[in-house]
Amino acid sequence: MYRNGEILEKERFPSPNPTVHLFTVTYWSDGLKVKGLLAEPRTEGNYEGFLYLRGGIKNVGQVRPARIAQFASEGFIVMAPFYRGNQGGEGNEDFAGEDRMDAFSAYELLRSYHRVESGLVHVFGFSRGGVMALLTSIENKDVSSVVCWGGVSDMFLTYDERVDMRRMLKRVVGGTPTKFPEQYEWRTPLYFLEELRAPVLIIHGEKDDNVSIEHSYRLEKRLKELNHDVESWYFKGYDHYFPPAENRRVVRELARWMKSK
Template identity: 45%
Template sequence: MIVEQEELEPVLPGVRLYTVTYDSQGLHVKAAMAVPDGAGPFPALLYCRGGMREIGKVRMERISQMAAFGYLVFAPHYRGNEGAEGRDEFGGAERHDVYAAFALLKVSPWVLADQISLYGFSRGGMMALLAAIECPGFHSAVIWAGVCDLFLTYQERVDMRRMLRRVVGHPVKNRQAYLERSPVYRAGEVSCPVLIIHGTEDENVSKTHAVKLAEALAAHNKPHELWLVEGAAHLFDSAQIREYTVKMFAWLRRTNSLSGAQADRVDRVDR
């Protein structure tokens, strides 16, 4: 249920921006939403942000760029962020903020209910994959530099261990909490095609996450593609972002079977 919706100043011509307050498990949580000009309905992209608190916040410029491809983009901030109620547990209960957003999109008059896809960046990869497992009905999922194994994150990111022990617990003493946040071990339950985009020089989330996810999906005969981008870091440079965003939407267009008018719109942006 949407509690409040406020229109914001646009940052890109042809794209409207909103802050949305909605209900998730009885909490009022917040999201950013970017909507292409026009009456719709549009295919939708449920954008799962990375980071935590001030790190990895939703950028209005980025979701506006994505909406320019003809998609409504809905980006939950997760509970405990942007003044919302509750507490961000790094893949814990706030995953329900993504599930509640999916329920909202399915009944929105602006959205084509059978063409809702997921996008997860960094920590958001974990959130998007969990949604693809626990909420059947997504058309596809894009995992960009995404976390898929929290045990591996704890091993690789010494700088994050203190936060992880505080929020999630120790991976030995609290093994179940790490398993619940590691969708690679539930790849057989993923309910939609997956596109994996990852830089080979990513020092924040190693390419091992992408390779492990691709191998796990292949082992369960789940449709997927793995695009390893040679030389790319965790944050792609502007040219890489442009190139792979265009390629990503071309992939979404192929998997989503958009109507003629929507496909035309994406083609214009591609060029």
């Protein structure tokens, strides 16, 4: 039997960045063969690990090679799971349910990867990936840092705010928050932050209609109640997606923040 995070296949993928190699990988996750994208700087040597956890579900919010290469160009080995059931992977994605194991296993992949500096793996989540990043960092006490950018922190709040997502949530969770509160709580990291050890950076646009900034406010408030190491960067003029130039600037800044931890 394979161990979680073990790479089963690795194939070259066209890279949009001349300084970065990209690969599609198949790795073992809780008994399933799951797919993901791996990015490595072309320059020889070891680098800190960067686990990129995407938002959306299925065809919405797929991993973008240019985005993964962007983070790798900042000096990281980047692993971005597609999550189970996507792009040829086995199983079915269930929005921070059992598919959290795909993030946990990808974290193990990075920790054991031959070019990742020992013990230095950061976790990044965008949108729905915020929940995945927090759950991964709660599960793994040795995470170096965690960044939530426009991230979901409260699945009850997502159900309330995103009427357009209620059918999907009821399908993957099994019903409404009223009928199955324990399932929504299990998917809400706010209830488990006492177990988090890694420092947290929160990034959010105040005009975000996809994931309201209330998610970040609640996360920040709870972390501060716990006297946790947390920093918040809020942007008044931006929504879920930042303008390209500002996006690049923030990526450079968050990379520096990670490497300082």
